[in-house]
Amino acid sequence: xxxxxxxxxxxxLKIGQSMTLQCTQDMNHNYMYWYRQDPGMGLKLIYYxxxxxxxxxxxxxxxxxVSRSTTEDFPLRLELAAPSQTSVYFCASSYEGGxxxxxxxxxxxxxxxxx
Amino acid sequence: TQxxxxxxxxxxxxxxxxxxxxxxxxxxxxxxxxxRQEPGEGPVLLVTVVTGGEVKKLKRxxxxxxxxxxxxxxxxxxxxxxxxxxxxxxxxxxxTYKYIFGTGTRLKVLA
Numbered sequence: 200x201x202x203x204x205x206x207x208x209x210x211x212l213k214i215g216q217s218m219t220l221q222c223t224q225d226m227n228h229n230y231m232y233w234y235r236q237d238p239g240m241g242l243k244l245i246y247y248x249x250x251x252x253x254x255x256x257x258x259x260x261x262x263x264x265v266s267r268s269t270t271e272d273f274p275l276r277l278e279l280a281a282p283s284q285t286s287v288y289f290c291a292s293s294y295e296g297g298x299x300x301x302x303x304x305x306x307x308x309x310x311x312x313x314x
Numbered sequence: 315t316q317x318x319x320x321x322x323x324x325x326x327x328x329x330x331x332x333x334x335x336x337x338x339x340x341x342x343x344x345x346x347x348x349x350r351q352e353p354g355e356g357p358v359l360l361v362t363v364v365t366g367g368e369v370k371k372l373k374r375x376x377x378x379x380x381x382x383x384x385x386x387x388x389x390x391x392x393x394x395x396x397x398x399x400x401x402x403x404x405x406x407x408x409x410t411y412k413y414i415f416g417t418g419t420r421l422k423v424l425a
Contacts, residue, residue, distance in 0.1 A: 203356075242357075242402075242415050289356045299364055300406045300413065302347040305356030 201225050205290050205306035212280040212313045220275040220309050222290030230293045231273040232303065233257075233265065235286040242289065248273055249295070280313045287311070317341055318403055318416035326422045327393055335388045335419045337403035346386050346405035348377055357402055383408075393423045 206221045224231065229250050234242040234257075244257030248267040262284060264276040273292075277284060287310050291303040321336045337346070345364045349357035361370050363379035363386060370377045374397075376389040390397055403416040 302359040
C-alpha cells in the first residue's frame, strides 16, 4: 500500500531552469493537491484537481503549472525557477464523495533549492 | 484571515507530562482532522472528528470536537519523545469545499 509517492526527494535547480515534480497515488482518490511549505510556515495550496482533466488554482499558483491526465498522476511543473520557489513541496490526495471530508493523505515531500 | 487558530504555538515538555493543544475557530466545520508532521516528512493523518461533542482515542492521544463544531482539542497523556513533531488541525467549513490548515503547534518532548 504505497499511498502517495513523490519523486524526487531532493533537487537543486539553477535560476531559470525547469523541472517537473512527480506525484502518484494508488488509492483511487479523485482529488489531488500540491502544497508548498516554507521553513517554519504553514502549508500553502498551489494547485488542486477534482478529477482527471480538471485542475484549478490555489492561493499561490504563479510560476507553476499542473496537469491531470489520469486519476493516479498529478505532476507539478516549474518553469523558469526562481529563488522564491525554494521550498518543500507536498502532494496530497483525498476521496471526496459527499459532504464530509475525511482528511488528506500526503506524500513525503520534495525538497527543492533554487540557486 | 487565518480561520483555525492553534494554541500554544510552541510547547517543550518533559517525558511523562500531559499536554493539551487547542484548535479554535469562529466558523462551523463539517469535519475536522488532526495531523502530525515529523521533520523531513509529510503530515500524517491522525484522526477525523465529525459529530459535535465527539471524543476519539488513539492510544495516549484523545481528540475532542466541540459541541458547536467550531473547535477541537488534542490531549496527550504521558508524552514520549516519539510524540515530538508539528501538530496541525485542519478542516472544511460547512457549506464550502475550502480546506483550511491551522497555524500549527510545535511540540518537543524531552527525554
